[in-house]
Amino acid sequence: MIGQAALLACDWGTTNLRAWTLDDAGRVVAHREFALGVSRLAPGEAAERFQDEVQPGLDAVGLPAILCGMVGSTLGWTVAPYLDCPAGLTDLAGCLAAVEAHAAWVRIVPGLRCAGIAGSPDVMRGEETQVLGWIGQDPARARGRHVVCHPGTHSKWVLVEDGRILRFVTAMTGELFSVLTQHSVLRSDAPAEDTVAFDEGLAAAAEGDALAARLFTARARVVGADRAADTTPSYLSGLLIGAEVASVPRLMGLSGYMPVALLGDAALCSLYARAFEARAMRCETFDGEAAALAGLFALYRSGERP
Amino acid sequence: MIGQAALLACDWGTTNLRAWTLDDAGRVVAHREFALGVSRLAPGEAAERFQDEVQPGLDAVGLPAILCGMVGSTLGWTVAPYLDCPAGLTDLAGCLAAVEAHAAWVRIVPGLRCAGIAGSPDVMRGEETQVLGWIGQDPARARGRHVVCHPGTHSKWVLVEDGRILRFVTAMTGELFSVLTQHSVLRSDAPAEDTVAFDEGLAAAAEGDALAARLFTARARVVGADRAADTTPSYLSGLLIGAEVASVPRLMGLSGYMPVALLGDAALCSLYARAFEARAMRCETFDGEAAALAGLFALYRSGERP
Numbered sequence: 237m238i239g240q241a242a243l244l245a246c247d248w249g250t251t252n253l254r255a256w257t258l259d260d261a262g263r264v265v266a267h268r269e270f271a272l273g274v275s276r277l278a279p280g281e282a283a284e285r286f287q288d289e290v291q292p293g294l295d296a297v298g299l300p301a302i303l304c305g306m307v308g309s310t311l312g313w314t315v316a317p318y319l320d321c322p323a324g325l326t327d328l329a330g331c332l333a334a335v336e337a338h339a340a341w342v343r344i345v346p347g348l349r350c351a352g353i354a355g356s357p358d359v360m361r362g363e364e365t366q367v368l369g370w371i372g373q374d375p376a377r378a379r380g381r382h383v384v385c386h387p388g389t390h391s392k393w394v395l396v397e398d399g400r401i402l403r404f405v406t407a408m409t410g411e412l413f414s415v416l417t418q419h420s421v422l423r424s425d426a427p428a429e430d431t432v433a434f435d436e437g438l439a440a441a442a443e444g445d446a447l448a449a450r451l452f453t454a455r456a457r458v459v460g461a462d463r464a465a466d467t468t469p470s471y472l473s474g475l476l477i478g479a480e481v482a483s484v485p486r487l488m489g490l491s492g493y494m495p496v497a498l499l500g501d502a503a504l505c506s507l508y509a510r511a512f513e514a515r516a517m518r519c520e521t522f523d524g525e526a527a528a529l530a531g532l533f534a535l536y537r538s539g540e541r542p
Numbered sequence: 543m544i545g546q547a548a549l550l551a552c553d554w555g556t557t558n559l560r561a562w563t564l565d566d567a568g569r570v571v572a573h574r575e576f577a578l579g580v581s582r583l584a585p586g587e588a589a590e591r592f593q594d595e596v597q598p599g600l601d602a603v604g605l606p607a608i609l610c611g612m613v614g615s616t617l618g619w620t621v622a623p624y625l626d627c628p629a630g631l632t633d634l635a636g637c638l639a640a641v642e643a644h645a646a647w648v649r650i651v652p653g654l655r656c657a658g659i660a661g662s663p664d665v666m667r668g669e670e671t672q673v674l675g676w677i678g679q680d681p682a683r684a685r686g687r688h689v690v691c692h693p694g695t696h697s698k699w700v701l702v703e704d705g706r707i708l709r710f711v712t713a714m715t716g717e718l719f720s721v722l723t724q725h726s727v728l729r730s731d732a733p734a735e736d737t738v739a740f741d742e743g744l745a746a747a748a749e750g751d752a753l754a755a756r757l758f759t760a761r762a763r764v765v766g767a768d769r770a771a772d773t774t775p776s777y778l779s780g781l782l783i784g785a786e787v788a789s790v791p792r793l794m795g796l797s798g799y800m801p802v803a804l805l806g807d808a809a810l811c812s813l814y815a816r817a818f819e820a821r822a823m824r825c826e827t828f829d830g831e832a833a834a835l836a837g838l839f840a841l842y843r844s845g846e847r848p
Binding site for chain 1: 662
């Protein structure tokens with residue numbers, strides 16, 4: 237039986253804010269989404285919109301609240317400085333950034349940083365909470381090594397060891413798809429729904445090398461081989477996802493035999509699952525929203541409390 | 543001594559139209575540029591603008607004219623169908639597409655098509671004329687194998703054998719730079735003039751694999767390692783050019799010892815030369831405009847004449 241609302245939990249990202257009230261066992265009492273992604277906010281606006289819209293919109297004025305995602309960046313409410321990997325639940329829970337709204341206890345989950353590739357760090361904000369939630373959903377995930385792939389605008393490939401996030405790599409796959417279909421010679425507003433063209437794109441990705449050259453095949457197959465222009469988004473989607481799946485595990489030095497946990501939006505995960513299958517790589521899909529909620533609740537329960 | 547204008551030669555591309563009148567020895571009598579790239583024209587507008595602006599603008603009404611580039615595409619004046627590789631000067635000169643303007647003889651150079659990568663064809667329009675012009679500028683280039691790299695929005699890597707274009711590969715490097723600096727999380731209007739950041743980008747390109755992941759380092763180095771955001775365009779330029787130079791020759795099966803002829807815009811060629819140097823690859827730079835002119839004149843001299 238679902239109890240009374242005890243916590244307001246928010247996944248507050250670049251384009252959207254998803255909010256839930258949870259009871260004291262972490263069960264969902266209410267849920268709403270708000271078009272308040274931090275990229276749409278003016279500097280300093282986050283606190284005000286949270287007080288004026290999010291708390292009242294969920295009858296959560298006065299409830300403690302925990303927030304993850306880009307709300308902890310320079311574009312958000314207050315900066316929750318990156319925590320360096322390896323990091324697990326108790327590390328993050330011990331570093332929540334404190335703010336207040338309607339006199340309520342509000343905490344923001346820090347992002348993570350690790351030594352990335354090419355001499356650069358890598359960073360994430362929001363996905364760490366989903367990954368930690370996913371770990372907490374099954375005791376077997378708190379031991380040994382696991383690989384999580386979180387597809388999206390900026391896909392994250394996360395190596396988990398003994399319940400902590402060891403390191404990760406980000407790929408701009410979703411953003412490449414978006415800018416190329418909107419602004420390049422490959423632009424098209426046709427839906428990316430053609431499975432045959434998607435599979436052609438997967439095959440064209442090969443090992444994910446020479447991407448700038450492989451991308452031009454999406455144009456040349458139309459002007460040089462009379463393929464229908466409205467199949468371009470599907471082909472491009474297969475090409476970009478295929479290139480990511482082919483190249484990022486190798487870049488991370490991961491064994492090809494290790495099963496990958498796909499965590500995120502169901503439709504996007506199904507495209508990735510198709511790319512994994514085409515390469516005879518094993519994967520299993522998990523619900524990103526449920527993991528985010530589990531992570532937010534676990535962070536609330538593990539840290540200082542109001 | 544430069545003689546009387548005998549020919550109107552045009553390199554008519556996507557964004558610009560460069561026009562010259564030449565005397566009967568191919569020497570430049572006059573030169574003008576027009577903001578009449580085919581992407582700016584309505585369907586059917588090319589013929590009219592050529593008659594009303596280009597011919598009168600160069601005192602070339604009545605002169606025979608030869609045109610290369612996207613003017614021969616579906617976006618241009620009339621379609622000059624692709625010629626399949628291998629193809630040389632006489633092949634192209636024998637397939638010029640005929641139009642007329644102010645009753646003058648006007649011919650459009652066809653583009654080239656070859657079997658590309660990933661089961662797709664590859665195509666070019668305009669660069670073939672520059673490459674053929676370059677070949678004609680030195681008798682040594684008409685024998686044996688040569689590799690030409692023509693950097694640009696869509697870079698072309700061209701394998702020349704015994705004076706003919708054997709095959710080529712296109713990389714969307716310039717377009718990736720353009721859409722990412724204008725429309726992505728990497729957007730910036732800072733000039734790409736920071737040599738240190740360019741070299742960092744070259745190093746980050748490594749072997750050109752996993753490009754979507756390497757691209758995110760351009761963001762992570764700013765938010766995770768406090769590099770100045772206004773160095774992002776330079777870093778991105780180095781990363782994209784470095785990835786192209788590292789991966790396309792391998793994709794084409796070219797020997798790393800073969801010197802590459804860089805043909806095109808001087809500033810862009812100098813960036814590519816830096817990338818070649820960083821990989822200990824040999825290159826020599828040649829002027830793209832002079833090659834285009836030489837190619838247009840040679841095609842005029844080799845084909846049917848007015």
